[in-house]
Amino acid sequence: xxxxxxxxxxxxxxxxxxxxxxxxxxxxxxxxxxxxxxxxxxxxxxxxxxxxxxxxxxxxxxxxxxxxxxxxxxxxxxxxxxxxxxxxxxxxxxxxxxxxxxxxxxxxxxxxxx
Amino acid sequence: xxxxxxxxxxxxxxxxxxxxxxxxxxxxxxxxxxxxxxxxxxxxxxxxxxxxxxxxxxxxxxxxxxxxxxxxxxxxxxxxxxxxxxxxxxxxxxxxxxxxxxxxxxxxxxxxxxxxxxxxxxxxxxxxxxxxxxxxxxxxxxxxxxxxxxxxxxxxxxxxxxxxxxxxxxxxxxxxxxxxxxxxxxxxxxxxxxxxxxxxxxxxxxxxxxxxxxxxxxxxxxxxxxxxxxxxxxxxxxxxxxxxxxxxxxxxxxxxxxxxxxxxxxxxxxxxxxxxxxxxxxxxxxxxxxxxxxxxxxxxxxxxxxxxxxxxxxxxxxxxxxxxxxxxxxxxxxxxxxxxxxxx
Numbered sequence: 001x002x003x004x005x006x007x008x009x010x011x012x013x014x015x016x017x018x019x020x021x022x023x024x025x026x027x028x029x030x031x032x033x034x035x036x037x038x039x040x041x042x043x044x045x046x047x048x049x050x051x052x053x054x055x056x057x058x059x060x061x062x063x064x065x066x067x068x069x070x071x072x073x074x075x076x077x078x079x080x081x082x083x084x085x086x087x088x089x090x091x092x093x094x095x096x097x098x099x100x101x102x103x104x105x106x107x108x109x110x111x112x113x114x
Numbered sequence: 115x116x117x118x119x120x121x122x123x124x125x126x127x128x129x130x131x132x133x134x135x136x137x138x139x140x141x142x143x144x145x146x147x148x149x150x151x152x153x154x155x156x157x158x159x160x161x162x163x164x165x166x167x168x169x170x171x172x173x174x175x176x177x178x179x180x181x182x183x184x185x186x187x188x189x190x191x192x193x194x195x196x197x198x199x200x201x202x203x204x205x206x207x208x209x210x211x212x213x214x215x216x217x218x219x220x221x222x223x224x225x226x227x228x229x230x231x232x233x234x235x236x237x238x239x240x241x242x243x244x245x246x247x248x249x250x251x252x253x254x255x256x257x258x259x260x261x262x263x264x265x266x267x268x269x270x271x272x273x274x275x276x277x278x279x280x281x282x283x284x285x286x287x288x289x290x291x292x293x294x295x296x297x298x299x300x301x302x303x304x305x306x307x308x309x310x311x312x313x314x315x316x317x318x319x320x321x322x323x324x325x326x327x328x329x330x331x332x333x334x335x336x337x338x339x340x341x342x343x344x345x346x347x348x349x350x351x352x353x354x355x356x357x358x359x360x361x362x363x364x365x366x367x368x369x370x371x372x373x374x375x376x377x378x379x380x381x382x383x384x385x386x387x388x389x390x391x392x393x394x395x396x397x398x399x400x401x402x403x404x405x406x407x408x409x410x411x412x413x414x415x416x417x418x419x420x421x422x423x424x425x426x427x428x429x430x431x432x433x434x435x436x437x438x439x440x441x442x443x444x445x446x447x448x449x450x451x452x453x454x455x456x457x458x
Contacts, residue, residue, distance in 0.1 A: 034143075035143070035147035049169070050148065050169070051169070051170045051175075052179065054140060054144060054180075055182070058137075059182055070139075076146055076147075077139060078143050079139070079140050079143065
């Protein structure tokens, strides 16, 4: 017999994978470095492993959604990421799609429940 | 912090050169940030470092996330065919080498130790060659397939259901036994030709020893060794292609015809090289008393020898032509509906 909690966790992590991108994009109107993003998202209830976030930031930069710059003024050099104009547009589009998605999901679950 | 250095090194060395420096700096920054969170006031304890690194996960998993995809020399789709081809090739090499070794030892039992050493050495060198070529062939085919899908965007571009390939006709399927036998015979033949051409001949037991009179002249064959090896490798590649596709295709037919013609030309060149046949064959037969010194019987043996050696090429050419026609027939039999074949 499969463990209910375990199965839920497995499916949930698949569901989260896409939402993480929206979460990351939402926080990058102002430049931020990777670890500050981890703590900010954590405070807002979205847990993301640094080991997942850092490669993701690079991938989003490669897709031209983000731009990066090194800040070497502080004691510790840090790479700051921020949305590009293209990234902002994509983020806004994603938000609209997300809203549509949640509405239809809500409908589906309501119907099923009642 | 030595352990941090080791971790960062372990991750970055798995990444492409041009990204390493940037990711290295980024990782150091991240680890320091994480350590600061662990113990904000004091210098980080080794336990804290360990905890942070464990949280980041295995270096190769980390590197894989940075790369964004897994890398293969031979992808899982091809791995099964690769493994079976490799096994067949290595077994065939073992078999062929053993045959050569056994015959050598029977002919000259006193030198068995030398032959055994030679056997082990050539087993190793030929085995490495076999391993190398099978791997290279599969890696190239794999690369080609990946390139095709990535390059032409075949997976992303629009397709229509009409583009779906037809279900292969069972008649067009190649039984696995065919290429397997092909590989084994090719390797047997090639290796015996390369390492044991001096063992092909007439064996006669006289005065408690084995006498061997070779048919061919190993010195002449020696000059052609690289070509024999190349032909052998090409033939194995051709059979490997069959193992992968398992279907008679136009490409396969073209490869087969091309290869047969090249082999035929090579056979022609080889057989026409002066001194290819052992020039003393008949007199050596006489020397051990296997053929009469003169007379009608000797004339018969001489005629047979000359006829065979002079006309072997035409015999090979005939077989090649028959083989090509049968392959073309097998190919078109599938292409055309049965009625059409009969009415032709």
